[in-house]
Amino acid sequence: MRTNWLGGVLKRLFWTLLLCLIIGLLSGYLAWTLVVGLSLYLVWNLRQMLRFHNWITLRPDEPPPETKGVWGDIFDSIYRLQRRDNRMRTRLQMVIDRIQASTAALSDAVVMIDKDGRLEWWNHAAERLIGLRAPDDSGQHVTNLIRDPRFVSFFEQDNYSEPLDIPSPVDENTWLQYGITHYGHGDRLLVARDTTRLHNLEQMRKDFVANVSHELRTPLTVVVGYLETLQDSDEPLSPRWKRALQQMQQQAKRMQSLLNDLLMLARLETTDEVSEVQRVDVPRLLLGIRQDAIALSAERNHRISLEADEGLCLLGIDPELRSAFSNLVFNAVKYTPERGDIQIRWWRDERGAHLSVSDNGTGIAPQHINRLTERFYRVDSSRSTNTGGTGLGLAIVKHVLLRHQGKLDISSSLGKGSCFTCHFPTERVAV
Numbered sequence: 001m002r003t004n005w006l007g008g009v010l011k012r013l014f015w016t017l018l019l020c021l022i023i024g025l026l027s028g029y030l031a032w033t034l035v036v037g038l039s040l041y042l043v044w045n046l047r048q049m050l051r052f053h054n055w056i057t058l059r060p061d062e063p064p065p066e067t068k069g070v071w072g073d074i075f076d077s078i079y080r081l082q083r084r085d086n087r088m089r090t091r092l093q094m095v096i097d098r099i100q101a102s103t104a105a106l107s108d109a110v111v112m113i114d115k116d117g118r119l120e121w122w123n124h125a126a127e128r129l130i131g132l133r134a135p136d137d138s139g140q141h142v143t144n145l146i147r148d149p150r151f152v153s154f155f156e157q158d159n160y161s162e163p164l165d166i167p168s169p170v171d172e173n174t175w176l177q178y179g180i181t182h183y184g185h186g187d188r189l190l191v192a193r194d195t196t197r198l199h200n201l202e203q204m205r206k207d208f209v210a211n212v213s214h215e216l217r218t219p220l221t222v223v224v225g226y227l228e229t230l231q232d233s234d235e236p237l238s239p240r241w242k243r244a245l246q247q248m249q250q251q252a253k254r255m256q257s258l259l260n261d262l263l264m265l266a267r268l269e270t271t272d273e274v275s276e277v278q279r280v281d282v283p284r285l286l287l288g289i290r291q292d293a294i295a296l297s298a299e300r301n302h303r304i305s306l307e308a309d310e311g312l313c314l315l316g317i318d319p320e321l322r323s324a325f326s327n328l329v330f331n332a333v334k335y336t337p338e339r340g341d342i343q344i345r346w347w348r349d350e351r352g353a354h355l356s357v358s359d360n361g362t363g364i365a366p367q368h369i370n371r372l373t374e375r376f377y378r379v380d381s382s383r384s385t386n387t388g389g390t391g392l393g394l395a396i397v398k399h400v401l402l403r404h405q406g407k408l409d410i411s412s413s414l415g416k417g418s419c420f421t422c423h424f425p426t427e428r429v430a431v
């Protein structure tokens with residue numbers, strides 16, 4: 001292609017020179033004829049360049065001006081390239097339009113956010129659910145439009161593995177679940193789903209459990225009271241009745257602790273934690289729990305040791321922390337054979353404060369470990385029933401830690417023992 005192009009130019013130049021030479025020789029003005037001929041050739045080239053410039057700048061979408069030779073080839077090649085480019089652009093635009101149309105039709109809100117956190121594009125559902133307005137909100141920072149502090153800290157963190165559930169900025173009765181995904185070069189895609197129905201159902205479930213537990217508490221207290229009165233009465237009871245009463249009392253007590261645990265969980269799920277935060281003297285709290293654990297162990301004679309950094313306090317809710325820590329320590333007593341070792345440690349390092357409860361008891365098989373904090377999950381139901389467990393203890397621990405930005409780590413090995421560690425962030429530490 002390049003040699004043809006060069007050949008064309010040389011051929012045209014050759015014929016111009018030859019023509020000038022013949023006319024020059026015939027007329028006797030060879031030099032002048034050459035000058036005039038080459039000047040004409042130059043003017044012709046300049047004119048083609050001008051036509052090219054006018055076409056490309058003023059009428060690029062129209063076909064190129066008709067011309068012959070090398071300039072004609074150049075015009076045609078550029079026109080072909082341009083047409084191919086236009087076809088590709090139209091095809092890409094169609095794909096973009098289709099994607100935008102399908103995203104716009106989604107019932108979930110979809111918002112494209114650039115690397116600086118500014119809004120680039122959103123669908124109709126985002127206008128309805130989040131209240132974004134086009135074109136005013138375009139280019140605004142997302143946290144100027146969704147101002148809920150929970151969303152702001154969710155957006156600013158870089159790990160979006162867990163979605164965020166909060167009320168919509170438009171209507172506080174509508175609950176939205178926000179999820180964020182990274183894409184491109186630092187861009188983010190925000191998706192918000194309307195979870196009001198799920199949220200209401202969940203609320204109904206919580207209310208139901210809380211109400212039933214509350215309503216059952218009074219009749220159960222009466223039953224336990226009468227059972228105690230009957231057992232304490234001076235009237236002689238037949239051995240059959242005595243055993244029946246004992247069992248009734250034992251089961252009624254289990255029901256009581258079940259209701260207490262259910263109420264505790266309901267309270268953890270429904271109340272606002274911030275209002276009750278205080279400075280909790282954890283070493284003192286652990287000292288009390290150790291005494292209770294020794295009483296629970298009684299003649300099983302566990303060796304229960306406590307090592308606590310003196311004065312290391314936690315910003316939290318005293319009764320909740322007490323309940324979580326005692327659940328861990330009492331579990332160690334329950335699931336460790338007599339004369340076993342139980343160690344309670346409370347210490348601080350650069351990552352925060354930590355409480356560990358380790359024992360050399362029965363241990364837990366690895367397949368159960370991830371499920372231990374589920375409600376009513378028991379490794380071995382017969383063993384837990386014997387020990388009077390409700391199956392709610394570790395669920396309570398998990399909830400309490402969640403409310404204190406803490407995390408529970410469980411490591412265990414079957415037959416060797418277990419270690420439950422609670423980690424609290426530095427913001428929660430008070431000395």
Ligand code: ADP
Binds near residue numbers: 389
């Ligand atoms: P429970 O009231 O049954 O003890 P939890 O939620 O406190 O319920 O514990 C769940 C299960 O985890 C228990 O049934 C028990 O099998 C297991 N578990 C908890 N702590 C220990 C421990 N220290 N050693 C062995 N198993 C444990």
